[in-house]
Amino acid sequence: MSQTVTDFEVHDIRFPTSEQLDGSDAMNPDPDYSAAYVVLRTDADDSGATAEGHGFCFTIGRGNEVMAAAIEALRPHVTGRPVPRTAADLGALYRDLTHDSQLRWLGPEKGVMHMAAGAVINAAWDLAARQAGLPVWEFLAGMTPEELVSLVDFRYLTDALTPDEALAILRAAEPGRAERAAVLRTEGYPAYTTSPGWLGYSDDKLVRLAKQAVADGFTQIKLKVGGEVGDDVRRMALAREAVGPGVRIAVDANQRWDVADAVAWLTALAPYDPHWIEEPTSPDDILGHAAVRAGQPVKVATGEHVANRVVFKQLLQAGAVDFVQIDAARVAGVNENLAILLLAAKYGIPVCPHAGGVGLCELVQHLSMFDYVAVAGTWEDRVIEYVDHLHEHFVDPVVIENGRYTTPAAPGFSARMRPESIAAHSYPHGPVWQARRIEKEEGR
Amino acid sequence: MSQTVTDFEVHDIRFPTSEQLDGSDAMNPDPDYSAAYVVLRTDADDSGATAEGHGFCFTIGRGNEVMAAAIEALRPHVTGRPVPRTAADLGALYRDLTHDSQLRWLGPEKGVMHMAAGAVINAAWDLAARQAGLPVWEFLAGMTPEELVSLVDFRYLTDALTPDEALAILRAAEPGRAERAAVLRTEGYPAYTTSPGWLGYSDDKLVRLAKQAVADGFTQIKLKVGGEVGDDVRRMALAREAVGPGVRIAVDANQRWDVADAVAWLTALAPYDPHWIEEPTSPDDILGHAAVRAGQPVKVATGEHVANRVVFKQLLQAGAVDFVQIDAARVAGVNENLAILLLAAKYGIPVCPHAGGVGLCELVQHLSMFDYVAVAGTWEDRVIEYVDHLHEHFVDPVVIENGRYTTPAAPGFSARMRPESIAAHSYPHGPVWQARRIEKEEGR
Numbered sequence: 001m002s003q004t005v006t007d008f009e010v011h012d013i014r015f016p017t018s019e020q021l022d023g024s025d026a027m028n029p030d031p032d033y034s035a036a037y038v039v040l041r042t043d044a045d046d047s048g049a050t051a052e053g054h055g056f057c058f059t060i061g062r063g064n065e066v067m068a069a070a071i072e073a074l075r076p077h078v079t080g081r082p083v084p085r086t087a088a089d090l091g092a093l094y095r096d097l098t099h100d101s102q103l104r105w106l107g108p109e110k111g112v113m114h115m116a117a118g119a120v121i122n123a124a125w126d127l128a129a130r131q132a133g134l135p136v137w138e139f140l141a142g143m144t145p146e147e148l149v150s151l152v153d154f155r156y157l158t159d160a161l162t163p164d165e166a167l168a169i170l171r172a173a174e175p176g177r178a179e180r181a182a183v184l185r186t187e188g189y190p191a192y193t194t195s196p197g198w199l200g201y202s203d204d205k206l207v208r209l210a211k212q213a214v215a216d217g218f219t220q221i222k223l224k225v226g227g228e229v230g231d232d233v234r235r236m237a238l239a240r241e242a243v244g245p246g247v248r249i250a251v252d253a254n255q256r257w258d259v260a261d262a263v264a265w266l267t268a269l270a271p272y273d274p275h276w277i278e279e280p281t282s283p284d285d286i287l288g289h290a291a292v293r294a295g296q297p298v299k300v301a302t303g304e305h306v307a308n309r310v311v312f313k314q315l316l317q318a319g320a321v322d323f324v325q326i327d328a329a330r331v332a333g334v335n336e337n338l339a340i341l342l343l344a345a346k347y348g349i350p351v352c353p354h355a356g357g358v359g360l361c362e363l364v365q366h367l368s369m370f371d372y373v374a375v376a377g378t379w380e381d382r383v384i385e386y387v388d389h390l391h392e393h394f395v396d397p398v399v400i401e402n403g404r405y406t407t408p409a410a411p412g413f414s415a416r417m418r419p420e421s422i423a424a425h426s427y428p429h430g431p432v433w434q435a436r437r438i439e440k441e442e443g444r
Numbered sequence: 445m446s447q448t449v450t451d452f453e454v455h456d457i458r459f460p461t462s463e464q465l466d467g468s469d470a471m472n473p474d475p476d477y478s479a480a481y482v483v484l485r486t487d488a489d490d491s492g493a494t495a496e497g498h499g500f501c502f503t504i505g506r507g508n509e510v511m512a513a514a515i516e517a518l519r520p521h522v523t524g525r526p527v528p529r530t531a532a533d534l535g536a537l538y539r540d541l542t543h544d545s546q547l548r549w550l551g552p553e554k555g556v557m558h559m560a561a562g563a564v565i566n567a568a569w570d571l572a573a574r575q576a577g578l579p580v581w582e583f584l585a586g587m588t589p590e591e592l593v594s595l596v597d598f599r600y601l602t603d604a605l606t607p608d609e610a611l612a613i614l615r616a617a618e619p620g621r622a623e624r625a626a627v628l629r630t631e632g633y634p635a636y637t638t639s640p641g642w643l644g645y646s647d648d649k650l651v652r653l654a655k656q657a658v659a660d661g662f663t664q665i666k667l668k669v670g671g672e673v674g675d676d677v678r679r680m681a682l683a684r685e686a687v688g689p690g691v692r693i694a695v696d697a698n699q700r701w702d703v704a705d706a707v708a709w710l711t712a713l714a715p716y717d718p719h720w721i722e723e724p725t726s727p728d729d730i731l732g733h734a735a736v737r738a739g740q741p742v743k744v745a746t747g748e749h750v751a752n753r754v755v756f757k758q759l760l761q762a763g764a765v766d767f768v769q770i771d772a773a774r775v776a777g778v779n780e781n782l783a784i785l786l787l788a789a790k791y792g793i794p795v796c797p798h799a800g801g802v803g804l805c806e807l808v809q810h811l812s813m814f815d816y817v818a819v820a821g822t823w824e825d826r827v828i829e830y831v832d833h834l835h836e837h838f839v840d841p842v843v844i845e846n847g848r849y850t851t852p853a854a855p856g857f858s859a860r861m862r863p864e865s866i867a868a869h870s871y872p873h874g875p876v877w878q879a880r881r882i883e884k885e886e887g888r
Contacts, residue, residue: 028545062517062546063557069513070556073506101472102506108699108727108749111555112514113507156726159703159735255552259603282600283552284754286730287761291603305552307751310728317731 003083005127007041008075012068013417014061014427015358015390016436021200023060023356023389026226026256029200032061033390034427035358036068036116037417040123042083044131053127054416057115057329058357064427070116073103077120084124085131087147093124094335095153110307114332121333122363126413135408136334137369141177145170148374152339156310160317166342173377180373188404189368190379191386192220192250194356196239199224203238210242217403220248220275220383226256229265236272248275251298255279255305259288263295276301276323286311289320301325304354308332309339316347323381327354328363337367341375351376356387361398362414365405393421447527449571451485452519456512457861458505458871459802459834460880467504467800467833468644470670470700475504477834478871479802480511480560481861484567486527488575497571498860501559501773502801508871514560517547521564528568529575531591537568538779539597554751558776565777566807570857579852580778581813585621589614592818596783600754604761610786617821624817632848633812634823635830636664636694638800640683643668647682654686661847664692664719664827670700673709680716692719695742699723699749703732707739720745720767730755733764745769748798752776753783760791767825771798772807781811785819795820800831805842806858809849837865 017023018030035056044051057067077096084090097117098109106113129139140148149166193216196209206223213221223239225232232251239249251274257265262280276299281288283305293300303325306312315321324344326337344351353368355361361384368384376382384405391397395416399406408414424432461467462474479500488495501511521540528534541561542553550557573583584592593610637660640653650667657665667683669676676695683693695718701709706724720743725732727749737744747769750756759765768788770781788795797812799805805828812828820826828849835841839860843850852858868876 028549031546031549060546060549062544063514063550066510066514066517066550066557070507070510073510100506102475102504105472105475105504106507106510106556106559107554110728110751111551112557113510113555115550156702156729156732159732258600282754284554284752285600285758287758288600288603288754307554308728310726310732314729314731 003042003044005040005078005081005083006043008079009039009041010068010071011037011039011422012064012427013037013422013425014064014433015425016432017389018061021198024198024200025224025252025254026199027254028060033358034059034061034064035417036064036071036119037422038071038119038123040078040127042127044083050130050411053123053125053130055119055121055123055126055333055413056359056415057119058360066112067116070112071119073113074116074120083131084128087143087150090124090128090335091151094121094151094332097121098153098332109310109332114308115330118329118331118333118336121335122329122413122415125334126415130412133411135366135411136413137366137373137408138181140334140366140370141181141373145174148338151335152342153335157313157339157343160313161343161346165346169342169345170374173374176377177373180377184369184372185407188401188406189365189372190383191218191400191403191405192222192248192383193218193386193388194222195388196221197223199227203235206235207238207242210239214243214247218247219403220250222250222252222278222385224254225251225265225269226253229268232265233268236269236274240272245273249273250275250278250301252278253280255282257281259291259295262292266292266296266298270297274298278302278325279305283307284311286314286318286320289315290318293320293322299323301352303327304330306330309336309343312340313343316343316349321349323352324349325352325354326364326367328360328367334367341367341371345375350381352382353384355385356389358390359394359415359417361386361391362394362396365398365408366413369407393417447486447488449484449522449525449527450487452523453483453485454512454515455481455483455866456508456871457481457866457869458508458877459869460876461833462505468642469668469696469698470643471698472504473644477802478503478505478508479861480508480515480563481866482515482563482567484522484571486571488527494574494855497567497569497574499563499565499567499570499777499857500803500859501563502804510556511560514556515563517557518560518564527575528572531587531594534568534572534779535595538565538595538776541565542597542776553754553776558752559774562773562775562777562780565779566773566857566859569778570859574856577855579810579855580857581810581817581852582625584778584810584814585625585817589618592782595779596786597779601757601783601787604757605787605790609790613786613789614818617818620821621817624821628813628816629851632845632850633809633816634827635662635844635847635849636666636692636827637662637830637832638666638696639832640665641667641696643671647679650679651682651686654683658687658691662691663847664694666694666696666722666829668698669695669709669713670697673712676709677712680713680718684716689717693717694719694722694745696722697724699726701725703735703739706736710736710740710742714741718742722746722769723749727751728755730758730762730764733759734762737764737766743767745796747771748774750774753780753787756784757787760787760793765793767796768793769796769798770808770811772804772811778811785811785815789819794825796826797828799829800833802834803838803859803861805830805835806838806840809842809852810857813851837861
C-alpha cells in the first residue's frame with residue numbers, strides 16, 4: 001500500500017467572465033475568473049476515483065501563468081512522495097512546502113508563492129480524503145483533537161493561541177460531533193448570495209435578482225459598493241425596498257477606501273441597515289480596520305485577501321473585525337485555514353467564508369461544515385457566501401437548497417473540474433480562447 | 445525626442461553562494477543569492493550608456509524563475525511606452541503596474557507580483573536618471589516637493605500621512621539640499637557591516653572579521669542570531685570583546701522567534717548591549733513587534749521583508765519599531781520607498797536600509813543619500829547596511845571608504861550587472877551552473 005505521487009500536472013484555465021460583468025466590483029472591473037490548477041497523479045491502480053488529487057488557486061485572469069509557474073516550483077516537494085493519507089502526512093507536506101527557505105523568501109507566506117502552496121496542499125487533501133472514501137469535511141471531522149493540532153504551524157501564533165489552547169477548543173467541541181454532523185446532513189449549512197449585487201449590473205437587474213434571492217430562500221444578500229457614494233445609496237435603498245427589513249444586506253467595498261472614506265460612506269449607508277461592511281480598506285491594514293470599526297455603526301468583515309494566519313491573528317487581537325472571512329485558496333490550504341478557524345474560535349468571532357470565483361464555494365463548504373461539527377460547534381451568525389457562477393464545470397458541484405449548502409457526500413474536496421471544461425478553457429490554446437483570438441483578428 | 449521602450453529582456457541569474465555559507469542565517473541556511481533581472485531597451489541611438497534601464501529583484505535561489513515569470517507578465521505595460529523621463533512619467537508607470545486589477549489580485553501589493561513591479565520600476569528609474577545624466581540620488585534630489593509627492597500612491601496612507609503633510613515635510617527640507625549634497629560628496633554616508641556575523645561562520649572567523657571591520661573604519665557591525673541561545677550569547681560575548689564597548693553590535697534573528705522567545709532571548713543578550721534586534725519575528729506581525737519592543741530593553745528594527753507601505757505605516761502607528769529598514773527591491777521600487785521615507789520622517793523614525801544580497805547595496809545607497817539631502821535632512825542614527833559580497837559583478841559597484849558609502853557619480857541606479865557575469869551565472873544554462881551539473885553527474 002505504499003503508493004507514490006508519480007506525476008504533477010499544472011493547467012492554466014481561464015473563463016472569459018469579463019464579457020458579462022459577472023464579478024465586477026469597485027476594484028476589479030473586468031475579471032476573467034481563472035484557476036491555476038494542479039493534478040497529483042499516483043500509482044494507485046483505480047485510475048481516477050481515488051488515484052488523483054486536484055487543487056487550484058483562484059485568480060482573475062492575467063498572471064494566472066505566474067501562479068502556474070509557482071505551482072511548478074513546488075514539484076520537487078511532491079513527486080516521489082508517498083501518497084498522503086494521515087494527519088501526520090498532511091502536516092509534513094504543509095511544513096515542507098511553506099518552510100522551503102529559498103521559496104519562503106518570495107513571500108514570506110504571502111502572495112503568489114503562498115497561494116501556490118495552498119493549491120498543492122488542497123490537492124493533497126482531496127487525494128487523502130478520496131483514499132479514505134470521505135468528503136473532506138467528514139475526513140477532518142473524524143480526526144482526533146491531537147491529530148488536528150498536529151496539522152497547524154503555531155509559529156508566530158503563540159502570543160494569541162498555544163497548541164494547548166487549540167487542543168482545549170477542539171476537545172470542548174468533541175462531544176456532539178456526531179449529532180451536529182447528522183443535523184448538517186438534514187438541514188444543510190446557511191448560505192448568502194452575492195449574485196444580485198455586482199457593480200456592473202443595472203438597477204433593474206439588481207432588484208430582480210434580489211427578489212429572486214429571497215424567493216430562493218436566502219436570508220442574506222450582498223451588494224458591491226465603492227464606486228460612487230450616491231449610486232451606492234440608491235442601490236442600497238432599492239435593494240432594501242426589494243427584500244424588506246427582515247433580510248440581511250451585506251455590503252462589500254473590495255478594498256476601495258481609506259479609513260476616512262470608509263467612515264463617511266458607511267455613515268451614509270447606515271440608514272439602510274447594512275449587515276456588514278466587507279473589505280472596507282487594504283487587507284493588510286489591521287489598524288485601519290480597527291479604526292473603521294470604531295468610527296461608524298456597521299459591523300466589519302474581512303479576510304478573502306488576508307495573506308496568512310499572522311494577519312488574521314492580529315485582526316482578532318486588535319478587535320478589528322466582527323466576522324472572519326476565510327478563503328479556501330488564498331492561504332496555505334486546509335492546514336492554515338484550520339489555524340484560522342481555531343484563532344477565530346479562541347476570540348469568539350464567527351467565520352463566514354468568502355466564496356464565488358472558480359470553485360471556491362465547492363472548497364470552502366467543507367471548512368465551514370467541519371467548523372460547525374468540530375471547532376466552533378455552532379452556526380449562529382455564520383453563513384457561507386454563494387455565487388451562482390461556473391459550477392457547471394465541476395464534477396461534484398455545490399448543491400444549494402432553500403438558501404443552504406447541502407452536505408457534499410462524494411469523497412474528496414469537490415475540487416475536480418470536468419476534463420472537457422479544462423480542455424475548453426485552457427489558456428491560451430483551448431478552443432474558447434482560440435475562438436476569441438480569431439474573432440478579434442477578424443474584427444480588425 | 446519621443447523615444448520608446450522597444451524591448452524587455454528578463455534574465456534568471458543565480459550565484460552558488462550556498463557553497464560558502466555566506467549569507468547563512470537562522471531561517472536561511474543555504475541561500476544561492478539570485479536576481480530576476482530586467483533590461484528595458486529603447487530606440488535611443490547611443491546603444492548602452494543612456495539607452496537601457498536595468499533593474500532586478502533579489503531572491504535566494506529556487507523560485508527565481510517564478511519571479512522572472514512575474515516580470516514577464518508586466519511586459520505589456522512597458523514595451524511601446526515612451527521612455528520615462530519625468531516624475532509624471534515615473535508616477536504613471538508605477539500606478540499602471542500596481543493598479544492592474546487582474547495582476548493586483550495576486551498580491552495585493554505583496555510577494556512575487558509586487559517585487560516584480562519593483563524590478564521594472566527601478567529599471568525605469570535607472571533609465572530616466574541615465575537620460576538625465578545623473579545618479580538616481582541626485583536625480584531625485586533635483587525634483588521639486590510637488591514632483592516628489594506626485595510619485596507617491598497615498599491610497600491607504602491618509603490616516604497617517606496626507607499629500608499635504610508629505611509636501612510640508614519635503615518643503616521643510618528644501619533649504620540646505622545643496623549644502624547637504626556637498627557634505628555627502630565629501631564625507632560619504634555612514635555604513636555598518638554584516639560580513640563578520642553570518643551564522644555559518646566559526647568563532648575564529650567571527651572574531652577575525654569583527655576586528656577587521658573596526659580596522660576598516662566601521663563603527664557598527666551585525667551578528668546573525670536565533671540558532672541556539674547559548675551559541676548566540678557566546679558569539680555576542682566574543683564579538684563584544686573583539687570590538688570593545690564603543691562599537692555598535694546589531695543582532696538579526698531573521699524572523700526566527702515568536703514574541704515570548706524574542707523577549708527571553710534578548711533578555712539573555714542584553715548584557716552585551718546589542719544596538720538593535722532586527723526581524724525578531726514575522727515581518728507581518730505589527731502587534732508582535734510592538735510587544736517585543738515593550739517587553740525587553742533592546743531597540744527593534746525591521747523592514748527587509750515588509751511587504752508594502754501599508755505595513756510600514758502600521759509599524760509606525762503602533763510604535764512597533766525604533767528603526768525602519770527599507771529594502772530597495774522588495775516593495776514597488778523607488779516610488780513606494782519614497783512613501784516609506786516620508787512616513788518615517790512623519791513619525792521621526794530613522795531609516796537604516798537593508799542591503800547585501802545581490803546589488804542591494806548598489807541600489808539602496810541612492811535612497812539613503814536622497815533621504816539625507818531632501819527628506820529627513822539628517823543622518824543621525826542612520827546607517828546603510830554593507831555586505832562585502834558579489835560587488836565585482838556590477839559595472840558601478842559601491843565604494844566604501846573608512847566605513848562609509850562614497851557618493852555614486854555615474855548616471856543611473858548603479859544597477860547594471862556586467863554582461864559577462866550575467867552570461868556566466870544564467871540559470872540553468874550558464875557555464876557556472878553547467879559545470880556544477882557535470883560535476884554532480886560525475887560524482888555519482
